[in-house]
Amino acid sequence: MEYIPKIISLAADIDTHLRKVKMNNSQCQRLHSRIEMLMVVVKMMQDLEEQDVSKVLKELKITLQNAEDLVKSFTSWRSIKKLVRASNALEKFQYINDRLNDSAQQLMLVLTVSFSRTFKEENRKLEDKRDQEEDEKSLNQVKAANQDLHDECDNSANPLIQKRLEEVAADIREIKTIMVSNKKAASSSQQYRIREINMTELQKDSNPFLITDTSKYYKGVFLKQSVAIKRFISESANINNVQKVFMREAETMNQFRSDNIVRIYGICMTGEGHRSEFLIVMEYCKYGALKNVLGSEKQLPWSKRVQMSLDTARAVYWLHQSQEKARLHCRVNSTSFLVDEDYRVKLAGLELTKTETSIKRNKSAKRDSASEIPYLSPQQLNEVNYQYDEKCEVYSLGIVLWEISSCKTPFEGVNPKDIRTRVYEEKFHEPLPDDCPRDLVELIDECRAFEPFERPSAGAVVDRLLQIQEQCKSA
Template sequence: MNIVERVFSVAQAIYAQLEQVKCCRHQCQRLVERIQILLEPVRILRAQPRQHISHHEEELMKKLLQALGEAQKLVMKYSQTSWIQKFLRARSTGEEFVWVNESLEDIAQGLSLLLQAEQKQAFLEAFQSKTCRRQDAEDLRDDRAFLDQVIASTEEPNDVVEEIYINRECMESKVDWMQSELNKVIREMERLKKVNVDKREDITEIKRDHLTFHRHLQDTESYDLYEGEYLKYPVAIKTFKRPLTTDPAKVRDIFEKEIQTLKKFESPNILRMYGICIEEKDGSPCFSIVMEYCKHGTLRDVLNKQQHLSWDIRIRMALGAARGLYRLHQTGEKSRLHGCICSSKFLVAGDYCVKLSGFELCETESSIKRKAKKDWKRVSMLAYIAPENLKDINYPYKRPCEIYSFGIVLAEIATSKIPFEGCTPEEIMEKICNHHHWDPLGEDCPEDLRKVIEQCWAFDPSQRPSAEEIVDSLADLEKSRNQGS
């Protein structure tokens, strides 16, 4: 029996034993629920050929098996011991469950790499430190309440009852400690609430036979875009036409350097990259980039097709887009700029989760595709260019310039309109540079969203907010709407 099957075997034994638990039932039940969640990514490994399981994944399975062994001991212990023996003999009950639960949390971080971005976000939420601490404290309270009921009806001698109360006081102090630790975690999470950062899994070179091409999505002068599968995951595959170089070694070298940069990125609102595929046939290599598939297409596609989106969805999309930009701006010692922020650079996945794209592997792309004429694109991009850049071609492109562009994207989300639609380049420049004119947002636009957009549009770059401030404002807006509904 391989290690994955052993994991499932021990988990099944724990499930079966749960029905016999006589005490600490809430804590045991929570433990089993977390194990069930952890088995979701393990099922992905189970479906793969054994030779495809990496050394890192096998080590994770060993750690999980060890943690499951400890969990099994706990469940068996409390299914075989009466409640009174447990409370009189085991003053370390809290520590036992804390150790096992923390082990499962650590393992969850590693197993999350097997999941799609949207699955991963929901998966990790079940193992967030502040959530787990709160749940564990609640479970301990529930078990204590059960003890109170039993004490009230017990016919045990007074000295036994007194010893039970001593243990009860020990449990209460433990709950207080857990609550104190929980408050510390919550404060830290509030400080870091702007972005959820986890470790990005390795981006690698992908073999052609691991890719399945399905629907053809887009045909441009420089590439074809397909919906496909990579190891049973839905992906988008960008295959380049007329490559600039026919030297696979050169592309691989550039690719490896870029991977080091991309490893710094991880966010539910940054498009996930799987890797690059180099297929060599008859001396003519075919290059493809494999990335996360977003079923709704670009943000512009969504706004064109769904004109009557609710404000809750629009605000959710605005906040997701802002978080993606914030993650980009705050990566590393020096901020990184996108350079081409517009509504077509944001993709929309399930549940209207917005992801920033268009910057990953840009050097690799430029090394394998021929330059296409982009005069038509310059016209459509003028609406996103900050006034200072329009007035002075030599003005340095900085974060406030990108915030201006993002403000235009936010206005699109609020109105569904194409910015300055029907205007000539000259008219666009005249309106932006001389009249500070933008299309109206509409009377029904929430006031807090309107305020954020107008701040991004400030003619003076120093008056524009940072991406962090935008995230804070939109998060507060979303929270207030949720509380009001």
């Protein structure tokens, strides 16, 4: 199989880079041990039918390429400093380990090989925590050793050696400061609880800037900071249902804390009975719905469109894989994403999220609105009660990625019956712009594949977009 030699070669390259890492050695070693375990299984793939495993191996190859880039980034102090300045290195390890775990589970399904203990979530978290502590100790030892060398060279006749030692010491101090800050931020987010906000703490505009079937959005101020205030629309007949939806969304927003999911600041409940008011105070995104941004006349460069696509895919992946029970958004479309002042995309509208188990109990996740039709998979268009699952959501994600790339509305002006004919019977895909990067065209078309099995996972979409982003930077 074409992917196996490439995967084995990548694993060997990672092993080579591992000997040169200057920081986070324990986490890199753990990453390598998991890759080695996967290599045992990959080598067993030689005699299997290619169609059974080629898709899994293709995704694994891309994950290993991203893992190699991560390990390489710890081979020089300059690249280490750049990495920790740009983002939380611990999150990068977590993401790569999550993707390796995805591959492990897929390989186990194909081979029925019992090596799940290595990738068991609770074991990984304990191991990762221990590795992080050991890496911090190692960094302190490097710092102490560097100080000893610095003391020995105080009277040295070679000023270049002394200057280099001072630069390394400064780099280590800066890296440690950033790591401590990141660790505190991660710890505080895990302990975060929903704050109950008093109405007197809020300032709210009198007119909403957005109205949906179930809610109204107002711009406001909380703690001298611009916020969005979502007010749930209630009728006397279903006040209890409104309260349940309100609490479900607040709890889900609080649970799934990510740069690509709209942040919740707290909730506010006023009144009693049928006069009850339910408010969620959340992050304010200056440019509003992604759909409106894409429909504006502002020209977006491909680098910006790829970044927005990556943000979109990361949000969906976070829902699908970051918790013990993965959730589905059930309403992935360009109005479910908001855009902040830096054009970073964030997922909102989490009130309808469900686990696949709960969806199975309820038989389906219906999307009856005409505006929802373009986002339905071929199977949903053909069968009203088709079982909604992760592959349906990836199809919807593919349509959103098409919107970002084309800056157009899907099937604009086409009536719902004709959409079904074109998508289900004719297997039609709306074309992408001629200047769209070739790899991005292939990825979006795979997301929109007719057969659910041919659609990639949300994690694989993130992997591919990371590579496309690097290609855009080097172009």
